[in-house]
Amino acid sequence: MILPxxxxxxxxxxxxxxxxxxxxxxxFSPKGGCTEAIVTELGRAKSSVFVASFTFTxxxxxxxLIDAKKRGVRVSxxxxxxxxxxxxxxxxxxxxxxxxxxxxxxxxxxxxxxxxIDGATLxxxxxxxxxxxxxxxxxxxxxIPDAKLCGQYLVNWQEHSKHCERYERKEAKANSRxxx
Ligand SMILES: [Zn+2]
Numbered sequence: 715m716i717l718p719x720x721x722x723x724x725x726x727x728x729x730x731x732x733x734x735x736x737x738x739x740x741x742f743s744p745k746g747g748c749t750e751a752i753v754t755e756l757g758r759a760k761s762s763v764f765v766a767s768f769t770f771t772x773x774x775x776x777x778x779l780i781d782a783k784k785r786g787v788r789v790s791x792x793x794x795x796x797x798x799x800x801x802x803x804x805x806x807x808x809x810x811x812x813x814x815x816x817x818x819x820x821x822x823x824x825x826x827x828x829x830x831i832d833g834a835t836l837x838x839x840x841x842x843x844x845x846x847x848x849x850x851x852x853x854x855x856x857x858i859p860d861a862k863l864c865g866q867y868l869v870n871w872q873e874h875s876k877h878c879e880r881y882e883r884k885e886a887k888a889n890s891r892x893x894x
Contacts, residue, residue: 736859737859738856738857738858738859738860739751739856739857740839740854740855740856740857741839741841741854741855741857742852742853742854742855743841743847743848743849743850743851743852743853743854743855744848744849744850744851744852744853745848745849748839748841748847748848748853748855749772749774749775749848751837751855751857752775752778752829752837752843752855753774753775753778755829755831755835755837755857756775756778756779756781756782756829756831757778757781757782758831759782759785759787759831759832760787760832761787761788761832761833762787762788762789762790762830762831762832762833763779763782763787763788763789763790763829763830763831763832764790764791764829764830764867764868764871765779765789765790765791765792765793765828765829766791766792766824766826766827766828766829766867766870766871766874767791767792767793767794767797767826767827767842767843768793768794768796768823768824768825768826768827768842769794769796769797769800769803769842769843769844770791770793770797770803770804770805770842770843770844771800771802771803771804771843771844771845772804772843772844772845772847772848773804773807773845775804775843776804776807776808776811776843779791779808779811779813780807780808780811780813783811783812783813789813790813790816790871790875791808791813791815791816792815792816792817792818792824792826792871792874792875792878793805793815793816793817793818793824793881794817794818794823794824794825795817795818795819795824796823797815797817797881798817798881804843805817805881809881814880814881815880815881816874816875816878816879816880816881817878817879817880817881818874818877818878819877819878819879820874820877824874826874827839827840827841827842827843828867830864830867830868830871833861833864833865833868834859834860834861834864835857835858835859835864836856836857836858836859836860836863836864836867837855837856837857837858838855838856838858838867839853839854839855839856840853840854840855841853841854841855
């Protein structure tokens with residue numbers, strides 16, 4: 715039997731533990747755990763993941779997104795249009811897994827690299843979702859638990875999504891083009 719005061723103590727401990735873990739973390743490439751950090755955060759996703767990515771070739775990160783999708787998490791991605799022609803882009807991989815990415819053709823480069831997880835955790839930095847970014851490039855990656863900041867990124871994501879086209883068959887492009 716747990717006394718009320720003990721329950722309160724447990725609750726307090728739980729809250730303090732949550733606060734202690736909810737801190738911004740930073741990782742640096744090469745081989746500084748960026749990919750692992752992203753995969754870990756994606757593994758915790760419960761409801762939604764919004765991705766904005768320039769180059770995307772990391773199989774590990776693509777797999778983590780697909781695993782999240784299989785758990786019932788809503789996964790949405792905007793990619794730079796170069797991913798349509800990149801031989802090793804994760805675009806097809808995602809598409810085949812039921813996550814049809816949106817392609818942003820509006821800018822010379824869609825240079826964003828961020829993810830918003832459950833509207834609560836923001837992942838961003840110079841780190842592209844590629845193997846080279848993990849193993850050889852000099853990059854940084856921040857994991858920021860900040861719902862307000864996530865909200866700002868989500869607004870930006872939505873804005874871009876309005877002029878994107880689906881990465882799929884040509885006939886599907888007709889509708890999205892009219893949105894410009
Ligand atoms: Zn855009």
